[in-house]
Amino acid sequence: MIKLFSVKEKQKKEAASANGAKGVKQSAGELRLQKDMSELNLSKGTTINFPEGKDKLLIFDITLRPQEGIYKGGVFNFSFNISTSYPHDAPKVKCKTKVYHPNIDLEGNICLNILREDWKPVLSINSVIYGLEYLFLDPNPEDPLNKEAAAMLSNNARQFESSVQASIHRGAYIDGNYFPPCK
Amino acid sequence: MELAGRWCDLDMLLTRQGNLVGPGFEPDPALREFLQEDCRILCVGAGGLGCELLKDLALSGFGNIDVIDMDTIDVSNLNRQFLFRMKDVGKPKAEVAAERVMARVAGVKVTPHFCRIEEKPIEFYSEFHVIILGLDSLEARRYMNQVACSFVEFDAAGSPDPSTIKPMVDGGTEGFKGHARVILPGFTPCFDCTLWLFPPQTKFPLCTLAETPRSAAHCIEYAHLIQWDRERSGEEFDADSDEHMKWVYEKALVRAKEYGIPGVTFQHTQGVVKNIIPAIASTNAIVAAACTLEALKIITMCSTGMNNYMMYVGTDGVYTHTAAYEKDPACQMCSPGVPFEVRPDMTLSQVIEALKADPQLGRQLNEPSISYGATNLYMRGVLEQATRDNLEKTIGELVGGDGSVIQVNDRKLLAPLRVKLRFPAESADANGMVH
Structure with a gap:
């Protein structure tokens, strides 16, 4: 332990010189993101963009291009918004592309467990991107956010696939909503 | 007195x-x-x-x-x-x-x-x-x-x-x-x-909120997280605005009635949305x-x-x-920066090679990325192209001077390594000794 009473003068002197050589202030969340980014492994077809430049890691966009499955051929954009309390708090992710998907609603909300109730600080940006890719390979009708889409997938998987493909390539009205082409 | x-x-x-x-x-x-x-x-x-x-x-x-x-x-x-x-x-x-x-x-x-x-x-x-x-x-x-x-x-x-x-x-x-x-x-x-x-804050799965609400909190979160964006899209929700809170409360009340769920009150709405514990x-x-x-x-x-x-x-x-909790030896906030001597005229690329050649540090490094504060000096992976130009710049122009702490990230490291750069004194003395 320290006895401040006796060191107060020394402390005063050193405080003046101590602040000379420090890096730009940044949050613990940003520090952790630097690690995440240096280790990011993007699958084929997935790209990342930092709209505010290489030193502003808290906001970025991810683009997925599924290479197989029901959503093959589509291009899907996601916005990532990371709070300074990352990784305590999960990244905030929205789907910017209007997509007919049982786990994504028309406002771009995504039902992915690791984005909400199962988020843990040991997870990373990589885990979230894998999660999103998985959601497009294997949409889950059990946990619907768009229940019409979930119902169609459960009842008639072939019709679901052709509706999705039509919306991706030509744009289509499904359940009364228009989904513009996204290829 | x-x-x-x-x-x-x-x-x-x-x-x-x-x-x-x-x-x-x-x-x-x-x-x-x-x-x-x-x-x-x-x-x-x-x-x-x-x-x-x-x-x-x-x-x-x-x-x-x-x-x-x-x-x-x-x-x-x-x-x-x-x-x-x-x-x-x-x-x-x-x-x-x-x-x-x-x-x-x-x-x-x-x-x-x-x-x-x-x-x-x-x-x-x-x-x-x-x-x-x-x-x-x-x-x-x-x-x-x-x-x-x-x-x-x-x-x-x-x-x-x-x-x-x-x-x-x-x-x-x-x-x-x-x-x-x-x-x-x-x-x-x-x-x-x-x-x-x-502990993380309790969060409900979005699909539960959307499809199978079972509690008053589920209805309130649905109104707050999903209905707000749908019906007032573009408008930022402000938890301190009475009007916004009342809107969420009323929507939640309607939804709760639909599912026969009791317990949605204005106070409970505030509690859930603002995460208030009395x-x-x-x-x-x-x-x-x-x-x-x-x-x-x-x-x-x-x-x-x-x-x-x-x-x-x-x-x-x-x-x-x-x-008595224990220190995390690799804590990014309070662990010491490992002192490492470099000359200010070395390029970033040379500094990286020197780090890799160091008998102690080198063992933990394979493909290091380097940041200085919020500035990413050289990043592997997705930011490689954006930071490549820095490799040929001198470390003297990239960091703040003697005593600057850089973060080194590497797949081999569990947490970022803090390295405190020491520049040798301006002129080496007659014996050529560097301290």
């Missing part, structure tokens, strides 16, 4: 030897003088805990107290934030609290700062001997932790220099539970060393007392300090437990 004998209890502690005194303690009336005249303490927060802390500090002999808080007084604060009255509603908490404490305890000077903690320059915080926290958010605690940790200096062996330590005492309460902890950055675990202590005045009082005592012990050494975390649970009787 100075009451006769006001400080006799304090003098008992400060002017007598004892079995429980802290290391190096010498009884001395000058200790009280120091406490009252020279010692400066900063109280962060003037809310439930803050009011208790300010009162306790003033009555324990602290003569120069600063208080910082960005909030104004709300009517719902008055039941426990006892320094405030009905007529103060709407005024800055820091200013009213300072005025009230000075009016009640003669000789105390309380200086208010009505602003956000981030608005103050780092020099502001360096002036205080001790910082005491009465905060309600993890984010603000982490910010203050970063501030406190930024002062500590390490020697070549990685030991912290005691004179650079900014002691911090943190209090926290949630309903009937509370904690007090002492953080001596570099010596004892900092906030980030034990971040895992904080504050208990006695918990604040107990935690603030423990924190103030620790601050007094740090300053005067009149007794051995807490080691280093005390929890309090008041739900069933009174339960407390003190545990």
Whole structure:
């Protein structure tokens, strides 16, 4: 332990010189993101963009291009918004592309467990991107956010696939909503 | 008015030897003088805990107290934030609290700062001997932790220099539970060393909210997270706006009726949306007392300090437990930067090669990425192209100078490695010796 009473003068002197050589202030969340980014492994077809430049890691966009499955051929954009309390708090992710998907609603909300109730600080940006890719390979009708889409997938998987493909390539009205082409 | 004998209890502690005194303690009336005249303490927060802390500090002999808080007084604060009255509603908490404490305890000077903690320059915080926290958010605690940790200096062996330590005492309460902890950055675990202590907030799966709501909270979260975006898209939800809160409440009520779920009230809506847990005045009082005592012990050494975390649970009787948490040796906030000597005219690429060639550091590095503060100097992977040009720049132009700490990231490392760059003295002396 320290006895401040006796060191107060020394402390005063050193405080003046101590602040000379420090890096730009940044949050613990940003520090952790630097690690995440240096280790990011993007699958084929997935790209990342930092709209505010290489030193502003808290906001970025991810683009997925599924290479197989029901959503093959589509291009899907996601916005990532990371709070300074990352990784305590999960990244905030929205789907910017209007997509007919049982786990994504028309406002771009995504039902992915690791984005909400199962988020843990040991997870990373990589885990979230894998999660999103998985959601497009294997949409889950059990946990619907768009229940019409979930119902169609459960009842008639072939019709679901052709509706999705039509919306991706030509744009289509499904359940009364228009989904513009996204290829 | 100075009451006769006001400080006799304090003098008992400060002017007598004892079995429980802290290391190096010498009884001395000058200790009280120091406490009252020279010692400066900063109280962060003037809310439930803050009011208790300010009162306790003033009555324990602290003569120069600063208080910082960005909030104004709300009517719902008055039941426990006892320094405030009905007529103060709407005024800055820091200013009213300072005025009230000075009016009640003669000789105390309380200086208010009505602003956000981030608005103050780092020099502001360096002036205080001790910082005491009465905060309600993890984010603000982490910010203050970063501030406190930024002062500590390490020697070549990685030991912290005691004179650079900014002691911090943190209090926290949630309903009937509370904690007090002492953080001596570099010596004892900092906030980030034990971040895992904080349980994540309970969150419901979006699909449950959308499809199978079972509780009032589910209906409220649905209105707040999904209906708001759908019906008022483009508009930012503001939890402090009455109109917004009422909108969410009404939507939640309709949804709850639809599913036959009882229990949606305006108050519950506020609680869910703002994540409010009712504050208990006695918990604040107990935690603030423990924190103030620790601050007094740090300053005067009149007794051995807490080691280093005390929890309090008041739900069933009174339960407390003190545990010594351990430092995370790789903590990004308080671990020492490994000293590493470079010449300012070396290129970043040469510095990276030198790091990899170092017998100690090199073993942990394979493909290192380098950042300096928020600036990414060279990043592997997705930012490689954007940072490649820096490889040919000299380290002297990329960092702030001798003593700059860079972060090294590598797949082989569990956490970023902090490296403190040492530039050799300008001119090597006649023997060509570099220290």
